[in-house]
Amino acid sequence: MAWLVTGGAGYIGSHVVRAFLAEGIDVVVLDDLSSGHAEFVPAGVPFVQGTLLDTALLTKTFAEYPISGVVHVAGFKYAGVSVTRPLHTYEQNVTATALLLAAMQEAGVGRIVFSSSAAVYGTPFTDLVTEETAKSPESPYGESKLIGEWLLRDQAVAAGLAHTSLRYFNVVGSGSAELRDTSPHNLFPMVFEALIEGRTPRINGNDYKTEDGTCVRDYIHVADLAISHVAAARRLDAGDSIAPVYNLGSGDGVSVGEIMSTVAAVTGIPFTPVIGPRRTGDPDRIVASGEMAARDLDWKMRHTLEDMVRSAWESRQAAAS
Incomplete structure (x- = not known):
């Protein structure tokens, strides 16, 4: 049996694929390559190129491969752009998910791990987000994930x-030199x-109520994220009772200023960031608790900020060589 990874040729999805393979679990990748890269799919892994909106392709894929569950990573992930392209966002994230679920039901596949987003919380009234924090998305992207x-x-x-469903904020780093984040918005x-x-x-603003004046956010390593997707799949395969949602959070976060300093140190390119005006609606600090995921899904921060920056920089340099 195998797990289908939608969006498995993308930045996060390709790391999820490798995490499954590392555990000896077969995978099938479905991706339309709108933001993914065919070369991110490992040799020997079945790759179906196409969109979740193609119901015939979904039916064919479930019929052709022995799929026991789905990790649903595919989607339109640009919150800012979603404001100007709401219909596209809903089509890619809501209609596509509904069609996927219908195809799963038709094929008798009854397990799914959904790659959600902390964007469902909007701007919370607490600086430590838990799964119980009120949901108030502020973009079509966040709404579509909810x-x-x-x-x-x-x-x-x-x-x-x-x-x-796994909710998280900012995913960074690289678990393999040939995999990198190619989003122009991250x-x-x-x-x-x-x-x-x-x-x-x-940097957008340095007058926030934080230690260095810059916003504090959750930044988590993509390889750590991938491990918890596999842990969730294993729990579902075992028939375990697990929570419907989990936050994959650091619990403390890092500031944008810290990131800039670490980038300068790791790359060896000294710079002093330009300070622009703060963005409307940006809170001082938003960090998620990962306690529930640590209990149930083998979630932990295995990488330091320096690890995150170094691995991301190495993958960017490898792409240029």
Whole structure:
């Protein structure tokens, strides 16, 4: 039997694939390559290129491979862009998830691990987010992820679906030199590209109520995240009772200023960030507790901030060589 990883050619999905393989679990990848890369899929892993909106392809994939569960990572992940492309976001994240669940039910596949997002919380009134923190998404992206969780919840009632959703903030680093974050909207790639092009990275505001005046956020290593996806899949395979949602959080976070200092030290490119105005709505500090996931899903911060920056920088350099 194998697990289907949707979005398995992307940055996070490709790490999930490798985490499954490291545990001796077979995988099948489905990805439309809208943001993924075919070369991220390991040799020998079945790769189905196409979209979740193609119901015929979904039916064919479940019929062709012995799939016992799904890790659903695929989706349109750009919160800022989702504000100007709401219909596209809902199509990719809500319609596609509903079609996937329908295909799973038709094929008799009853287990799913959903890659959700801490964007479901919006701007919480607490600086330490737990699974019980009120959900108030502030973008179509965050809303679409929350609706995805609702779809799993309702399908569990209707068809006995075994499921869990993993929420997290900022995923960084690399678990393998050939895998990297290529998003033009994420902090690490933006900082690296600025340095490579001779520009000075920018910080949005340094007058927050934090130790160094810059925002504090959760940054977690992608390989650590991948391990917990596999742990969740194993729990579902075993028929264990697990929570419907988990936060994969650091519990303490790091500041944007700390990240910039670490980038300068790791890359050997000295710079002083340009300080721009703060962005409207940015809270001083948002960090998630990972206590429940640590208890149930082998969640832990195995990498330091320096590890995260160094691995990400090495993967970016490998891409250029």
